[in-house]
Amino acid sequence: MKLITARSWGVWISLVLGMLGLSVIGCSRGGDTTAATSSSGPPVVAPPPAPTPPPSPPQQQAQEEKKEELPEDVGQWTFDDFKKARQKQDKRLFEAVDRLVADATSGQREAEAVEILKALMEKPPAAKPASGGPYGSGGPYGSGSPYGSGGPYGSGAPYPPPEEGYSSGPPTAGPPPGMGPSGATAANPGFDVDVLKAAATALVKLGTSAAVGVIKDLLDAKLEVVDDRVGVETTLREVAQNLSKPVYEDLVIEVLTQPPRLPKQAAGSAPGAYPGGYGPPAGYPGVSGPPPGYTSGYGSPGSAPSYESSSEEYSSSYPPEGYPGYPGASGPGGPQRKMTGDEIQRLLFDLVKDVMTEKIRLALATHVLSPNARPADRQLMMPVLTQPVPENLPVLLVFLQKGSPQDPTVGWIVDALTELNAAVFAAVIGAEDPQGLEDLARLAQQIPGARPMGGPPGTPVGYPGAGYPGYPGSGAPGYTSGPPGGYPGYPPSSPEESSSSAPPGYGYPPGFPGATPGQPGAPRGSAQSVPKLVSQERRLMVKGLPRDMALKLAPKLWTPDAVALIEARLRQVNSLKESARDICLAATFPMSSVRLRLSGILKAKLEEGPEPLAALGLGNNLAIDPGMVVVVKSLPREEPPQPNVNRPTRPPLRRPPVRPGYRPGPGYSGGPESGEEYGSGTMPPGQAGVASTAALPAKVRWMLMAENVGRSVCRELKQAADRLATVDPGALESVSQKRPPEFQEAHPNCAVVAEYHLDWPNSQLKQELPGVQFDPMRVHYxxxxxxxxxxxxxxxxxxxxxxxxxxxxxDGIWLDDVRTLTDGKPRRQSIDIFVTHDAGEVTPTEEIDLVVELLSVEILAQDVAASIPAVGAVR
Structure with missing residues (x-):
């Protein structure tokens, strides 16, 4: 028993000791590892692996993708859908914008449409950098920037602060090229610019007050957009195409008269002055005329823009090609300068100048006459507003009413109205010009400031003002020399010139029709040595009009207000020399009251002679009221002296020599010579020519003027007869039944080549012009x-x-008679028979080719009363 026990304890002891040995060995090895680690430095702890997120259920992932998709029906898109489409650069966005406008114009989603379009126009927010940036939360210098909060430009920014008027950010503001607003790669770098154009166009189409408010925010630079120039130009282009909407008429007037982005003028300040000679509007207190030093109707001296600035500083293509920040230049988002108020004003005026409504034109005319108008406004608008085109007719009447007769600009406007009204009357009676509108269109496209009437052939007809772009001496292309004296708006070069008998400021270059006395190159004399008053050939700006256009303009010209305006200007006549333009304008109005006023003036100023009127084309190629024949022939006249048969004459069938390139006007030849007044026309010894009229009595010179006026009316009526024969070849046979008793039978051995009869107004005219008050007149030719x-x-x-x-x-014989007819209403009748030829000096019995023109004009007798009070009552 003891033996077993002892053995058992021994086994147990052996097992315990063995286990203790293993423990000691393990601890020893662990100590070695720790020692080794300690000797190589601190321990490195490996980060634990990131936990793997549980995969999303397939059903949840499909729901998220479906949530990001836009509705297939773009008509169902919401405000957020439009923003998402823009961010994703979905091309369906443009279709959605069109659908939105269609719905809004039909009465749906009006308010929402304005908000959506405004959001699409606004510049998208710039992408925010990732938290901490590429250098961590603080980087080596802090603030998430390689330079820290105290970088080279301060505030932790690696680039200098942007200049005023430029978009913020580094030189390539916003995301880099090819990046969208969210930082993702963009398929189209110019997508945002295209969206801006589409949204701006759509906004104008809406035409609501809310839409106009957004447009004004854009023009006032209160709305930040991707590209200011593109946004403004796109908007204004669309506005110019929608002027039929009153809201855009008002917007155009506001932008042109009060340009945006300009500092507001202080109350009572006067940024501009009256144009030369322009007075304040009726009833404007405390102003008696233009301020000292203001000499031009286009702004103060030296303020006119250069030709280059007029043609290149702004144009119909905005922004300029290659402009930074415009697609195709330095990439979207590049540095951009916003448009100035003057640029916006000029751009809009350039877009609307050919399509302006009457309301806009009248508003601009009132503005340029206002004391608050800037000189720059007048420089921009006056050349267009004073063009002799039908659309400007109401504007020209405004300038005529408010202008001073001494102002060269107003004088030019009177010329334009004279020719426009003359063309209207000629076309109404049948002497139309089907190509007349083409001439006016070419005139409207000429450089503002080009030559006025009276320049050499081929010189563009335009606007007055020495030094204005296109005027000789301005430096514009095509002009190298300074303007000669004597042109409208240009002072006389000498005291002698200013005292000539021609109207003030009216002159012609030497060698061309209308050359002033003493200038060489005028045409030479005619066949017989008889007195001849030379009416100058007028260099017409308006040569004619189609009859349908004339019928549209006549009700605007032949109104009681227009006639009252003409009569008011005639009351201010002090001399024929100073008011020759006004008299020529009045001579184109077929009205009894105007004839009566002219008759009184011409009788009161008889001793001044007709030369100032002849210098402006009266009696030559200016179409006038045929009743003026009776008016002029009713003046006191005397017979001219008989021709001197002993003077040397040129052989028959020879023409007088003329300068190369000169074309004498129809119905006259000859011109003034050195030392003579207009119409004198003496010839050097040894040459045949017309006798001098300079020393003739005034009554004789008016006799010669009566011949010119009668023959000019004959030319005018022949044009009407020729046009009538072209339209209706059989008309010549039918009109012969309308001949007056004096012309029922023609002389033997002749053929009728033209015939015209007018009973003014006939039934056709009454139907075509129901609103015009006609005064009776009968004309036979x-x-x-x-x-x-x-x-x-x-x-x-x-x-x-x-x-x-x-x-x-x-060039022949003139048979003349003036009589009073008492059957029915008292009438005054003029009869003229011109027997002319080009055979030179002939005897009365020599058989030659003859042209015989028969003219009869009847008007009411009170139009040229036999006894009219003198100046006091006339005025």
Missing amino acids: IRLEGRSTLAAVSGFYRRKIQSITQRAIS
Whole structure:
């Protein structure tokens, strides 16, 4: 028993000792590892592996993807859908914008549409950098930047602060090229610019007050967009195409008269002055005229923009090609300069100048006449507002009403109105020009500031003002020399010139129609040595109009207000020389009251002579009221001296020499010579020519003017007859039934080549112009051609018209009579028969080719009353 026990304890002891030995060995090895680790440095603790997230259930993942998708029907898109589509650059966004506009214009989603479009126009927020940046939360220098909070430019920014007017950020502001607003790679770098264009266009189409408010925010730079120039130009282009909406008429007027982005003027300040000669609007207190030093209707001296700035500083393509920040330049988001208020004003005016409504034109005319208008506004608008085009007719009447007769600009406007009204009357009676509108269109496209009437052939007709772009001496292309004296708006070069008989500021270059006395190159004399008053050929700006256009303009011109305006200007006439333009304008109005006023003025100013009127084309190619024949022939007249048969004459069939390139006007030849006034026309010894009129009495010179006026009306009526024959070849036979008793029978051996009869107004005119108040007038014209003798033709008509008077003229014979008809209403009738030829010096019995023109004009007798009070009552 003891033996077993002892053995058992021994086994147990052996097992215990063995286990203790293993423990000691394990501890020893563990101590060695720790020692080794301690000797190599601190222990490195490996980070535990990130726990693997449990995978999302397939059903939950599908729901999240479906939630990010946009509705297939773009008409169901919400505000957030539009924002998502823009962020994802979904091309369906443009279709959605069109659908939104269609819904809004039909009365749905109006308010929501404005908010959506405004959000699409706004510049998207720049992408935020990841937390801590590439250098951790603080980086080596802190603030998440390689430079820290005290970087080279301060505030922890690696780049300098942006300059005013530029987008914020580094030189490539916003995300780098090819990156969208969220930092993801963009498929189209210019997508945001295209969205801006689409949204701006759609906003204008809405046309609501809320939409206009957003447009004004854009123009005032209160709305930050991706590209300011693109946004502004796109908006203004669409506005210019929607001027039929009154809301955009008002917007255009506001932007042009009060440009945005400009400092507001203090109350009572005057940023501009009246144009030269313009007075304040009616009733404006405390202003008597333009301030000292203001000499031009286009702003103060030296303020006119250069030709380059007018044509290149702004244009129809914005922004300029290659402009930073524009697609195709330095990439979207590049540095951009916002448009200035002046640039916006000029751009809009350039877009609307050819499509402005009458309301806009009248508002701008009122603005440029206002004391608050800037000189820059006048420089921009006046050249367009004063163009002699039909659309400007109401504007020209405004300038005429408010302008001073001494202002060169107003004088030019009077010329434009004169020719426009003359073309209207000529077209209404049948002397139309189907290509007239093309001439006006070309005129409207000429450089503002180009040459006014009276320049050499080929010189563009335009606007007054020395130094203005396009004017000679302005430096604009095509002009190298300074303007000569004597042009409208240019001071006389000498005291002698200013005292000439021509109207102030009206002159012509030497060698061309209208050359001033003493200038070489004027046309030479005619066949017979008889007095001849030369009416200058007018360089017309408006050569003619189609009849349909004339019928639209006549109701605007021949109104009681317009006639009252003409009469008011005639009341201010002090001399024919100073008011020749106004008299020529009045001569184009076929109204009884105007004729009566003109008759009184011409009788009161008889001694001044007709030369100032002849210098402006009256009696040549300016179409006038045929009643002016009666007015002029009712003035006191005297017979001119008989021709001097002993003077040397040129052989028959030879033409007088003329300067190369000169074309004499129809119906006259000859011009002033050195030392003579307009219309004198003497010739050097040894040459045939017209006798001098400079020393003739005024009544004789008015006799010569009556011849010119009658022959000019004949040319005007022949044009109407030719046009009528072109439209209706059989009209010549039918109109012969309308001949007056004096012209029922023509002289032998002749053929009728033109015939025209007018009973003003006839039933057709009353239907075409129902709102016009016509004054009765009868006109008869017949042109006959054939071979006969002067004695035979004149004898035939002298036997038929007992009271007619015969007198010699430079190229034939003139039979003249003025009578009063008492059957029915008292009427005044003028009869003229011009027997002319180009055979040179001939005898009365020599058979030659003759042209015979028969003219009869009847107007009411009170239009040219036999006794009219003198100046006091006329004024």
